[in-house]
Structures are given as structure tokens and as C-alpha cells.
Amino acid sequence: MLKTLEKVDPAFRADVLNGLSEPIPAIPARWFYDRRGSELFDDITRLPSYYPTRTETALLEAKIDEIARLLPKESAVVEFGSGSSTKTPILLRAAKPKAYVPIDISGDYLRESAARVDAEFPGIPVHPVEADFTQEVELPVAIGGLPRLGFFPGSTIGNFVPQSATDLLRHFRTILCTGARLLIGMDRVKPIDRLIAAYDDPEGVTAEFNLNLLRRINRELGADIPVDAFRHQARWNDMLGRIEMHLVAMRDVSFEIEDRSFDFAKGKSIHTENSHKYGPRGARLLLLAGGWTPLAEWTDPDQDFALILAEAERERFAP
Template identity: 55%
Template sequence: MTAHVRLPRVPVPDDPGRRAFLTDVIEGLSADPKRIPPKYFYDERGSQLFEAITRTAEYYPTRTETGILTERAGEIASFVPKDSALVEFGAGSLTKARILLAAAPIKTFVPVDISGTFLEGEATRLSRDVPGLRVLPVAADFTAPFALPAEIAGQPRVGFFPGSTLGNFEPHEATAFLRHAGELLGAKARMIIGVDLVKDPDVLTRAYNDAAGVTAEFNLNLLRRINRELGANFDLGAFWHRAVYNREQLRIEMHLGSKTRQRVRIDGRCFDFRRGETIHTESSYKYTPELFRTLANGAGWRVAESWTDRDKWFAVHALVWG
């Protein structure tokens, strides 16, 4: 059953976040092929739907990565300096961070997420559950410049980027993000990162086309958000969800396709759709260990250690900056 949540207030017209959202949507729908950045999936409802996706039978990444973190917690904890500040990029529900926080000598936790309301609730629960931990949530788009809290100055810093979210970036964007993260965390920084591995395409396509339709609802919620926050008139019933594997690019592609010829209006502009035309809403790149090592090296990181599950479906890498 889909959870019903109180939707956030529609931003005022001069809200910077709304302006950026509008600009990205207008540019994306003006492109050929049409596209919208996947970071806009994560309004409050989108964040909750993604958590529901992670519990579907077909979606293996969350349970596989969680298994690695749990089974290798001691080894991973030994990689974390004493009294560290753990900075999680795209924090979400904090489930995986809790595994590290229980095992490693972490003094301060800085969860960073674009969905401020969702983040605040999770941070409050974590502070209640772990009284000795200093929790400093930062509501920000981690793909753009942002500042870390002044309170962690002088502490060793460890980045945490689970969930194979790196795969949502184009390769050049992934390199730029890793370099930015290293510069943000600073000298002698470390990072723990989850990366989805190349595997049987049937496993991949099932994971992004679950039988219960949760991923489809997650994808369509992007259009619902555009309607609500940008005043668009998307008819959600006139679009279908589909995820396909691109063998040449080693990536899953998520699309929203038009069921009919139609016109959509956003902020006084019109966008025409042909029947079958799609909006590319997400790519999820899969890596071999060698491809990831090359990517990390090119961004200024060194792979110090790697852990995988028995089937080699997923990897958790420990990186050292510089």
C-alpha cells in the first residue's frame, strides 16, 4: 500500500531551489532526447517510495550491501580513524550508516541529503537512539558546492556514499563528484563507497521493474512533483515506466514514456510528446572492479581495500584521498 504523507508547501516563486528545479526541467525537456536529473526524485514522498523499493524482492542492492557492511563491520571499522566525523552523501534513511556508527570510533555524524524534511526526521531519531553521538544534519544537494559544519574542524573525516548512488552519475560526473568529495573532506580523508557490479542483465532489469510497481510509482512521482511545485499539467495516467539495460554503456536506464501524442505546459512553455517518446529520468552504471579502480584513481583517490558478497553482485570500497 502506498503511504500517504503530508506534502511540503509549494515554494514561493523566488525560491532558489524552485528556480534551479524549473531551469533543469525546462532544459531537460527541451533536449533531444528529453531528460530530467534523477536528484529531483527525492521530495518527501519520493524518499519514502525509494525506501519501499529497497524492500522489494527484486531489488538486491540494498540487502546485498547491507550484508557486506554487517559481515565486514570489524574490518571496515578498522579503516576509520578514532573520533572521526562521518559525512554521508545522500543520507536517506540512515540504515547503513547505523551499521558503521555501531562498529567504528565515530564522534560526529553529518548526514547530507536534498530532502530536508525527511532528513530532519531521520536525524532526530538517530540522536534519540545514539545519545553519545553528535548529529549535524545538512540539507543540501550534495552534487553542488556546500559547506560542512564548522563543529567538525580538526576531526579526521570519512566520507560515506552507499547505495551505488555513484552509478547515477555519468562517468565524467562521477569523477567530478569524487574529486569534489575529496577536496571537501580534506587532507588524509577516507571514504567508504558502495558500487554495484556488472552482472546478469535479467537480474538488473527485474530489480528496476518490480512486480508490485513500486519503482514505477517512484518514477511517476517525479511528474507529480513537477505538477505540484512548478505548476505543470502532466497527466500521470498518460505515461508508462520502463527500465532497460544498455549493454554497451553497462547501465540500467529508467524512462517515462508517453502513451499518446500530447502537449504538456510548464511555466508558460509547451512541450510536445510523440507517442512512445520518453523522458530519460535515471541511469545506473554498473562497474567492474577494474573500471572502478581506474575511475577512483582518476579522481585522486586510491582504493585501499574492497569487500564483495559471495555472488560478486556488489562491492564496498575503502578509499584514501591523495
């Protein structure tokens, strides 16, 4: 029976209903990030086995003086998928921008994070934008005329398959305009046991993060998915160079979403996230394909993670 629901994002409804109807069921990872999902992801970043946030933060702190010398002066920093903005203060202290524009899909979480940044940096105007950065984004009029620096940390680019990642980078170029610069984090390929441990922690936080997507579907779409019938699984796909997260049915299960029925046999999964890992050449080629020319690259001593600074190219119509 259809329940009385809270306001639902029509894109969320479409992605869930269409995604679960596919031969290989999948739901885009961006829908992890309701308020609870955002909180759980912050918890994940502090786990001992989750190296990306810790490694990237240390790398940014170690190299920020070098990075700052290559950044546009008196710019507007535009952060895509800002979340809790934990790395942002390192960049803002060094870049000394004229404005900061965090963009995130989780509105309440965005406003709280923006308020913390505003309190810490009273001399930098903060203009939060609640939006899905993969779609059209209207930047604040207040930053018109300022040089723009995109900030896309966390290896979030790895959540997108290469074609979508290329399209996203081109989208960023359109938002930021030719001549802008982009500081982007990319995770490197490494031993499989370390990768699996980072996405299937013994504390079970990533499992709860993954399962929270089903709880969100139940709450917002009036579904009756038996959450306890699914378990979290992280897999390494060597052919495609990525970690995959799945929700696997532990038994035969049926449920309804808005009067549509879905049946999952035991062992069938919902594919919820990819996290692609790049070598140095692959990362640079991805940026070039997306219209960004790499200018400089920094890595940690163990070569686990990379920060790359790139510049938006002019449109080219010939090789």
C-alpha cells in the first residue's frame, strides 16, 4: 500500500525504480548521501582501514605551499561534493580566496558545514549551493568576474565509470569556464587486501552506510524492503580496475516500491558504488579527455594517493 511520503526528489525515485528494473540492478552512489548517509561517511573517513581521507589530508598539508604558488590569486574556490568540508580549511588558509562556494546534494549537512567554515574564516564570503553537481549548477552571482578554482578531493571522480567521469570533467569545465583550475584527488592502484579492507571495515560502518540506502528507499518511497535480508559486499574488479560495492540478497526476497514489485533470488545483488583506482598515466589521460591539462602532481611517499592540479583547456576541434 502506498504510504503518505515526505517530499521526494523525482530523480531519486526515477533512479531507484529504473535501476532496480535493470538486468543488473544498480542505484547511483550519489543517493547514499541523505543526512544519515553523510554522517556515516564521515565516520568511515576516520576508520583505521580507510586510508584515502587520512592520506589525502596529510598530502595536502605537506604540499600546500607548493600547491598555493600555482593557484589563481583572489579566486573563488568552488568545491564539488563538499560534504563536511574537512580538507577545505587547509586549502582556504593557503589560497586566501575571495569567496568559497561549497556544492552538495545534502542540504542540511551542507548548511551546517558551510556555517562552520564561515565561522572559521570570517573574511571569506561563503555561498553554499544545494545541488547535484552532475547536473546543471548555477553559481552565485557574487563570484562573477573572479578567477575560479575547482576543488574535487576524496577521489570522488573514481565513483564514475570512465565515460561518465570524462563527461563530468567536461561539465566542471563548463561550470568553471576556460582558464579555471581544478585541484582533484585520485586514488592509486594498490594491493587488493588493502583495497578490500578500506571498503569492508571490521567495524561494520561501511556496511551500515551501504544498507542505509535501503532504509532511505523505505522511508522516502514508502517501500517495504526487508533490510536484514541484504548484506554489504565489497569486490575488486581487476578487469575494470575498481572496487565495487554491492547489497547481496541473503535469501529469496520480494518487496514493493510505489506498488511496483521486485523479486531478488538469493545471491542476486544491487550494485551501489564503484571506486576506480588510477595509475599516473591513466589519471592524466582522464583529465585530458575531460578538457583539463595537468599542470602538476603530488603524491604521498607510498604512492597511495595523488593530488593533481589542472587547467581548463580551450575547446579544440582538431587533433
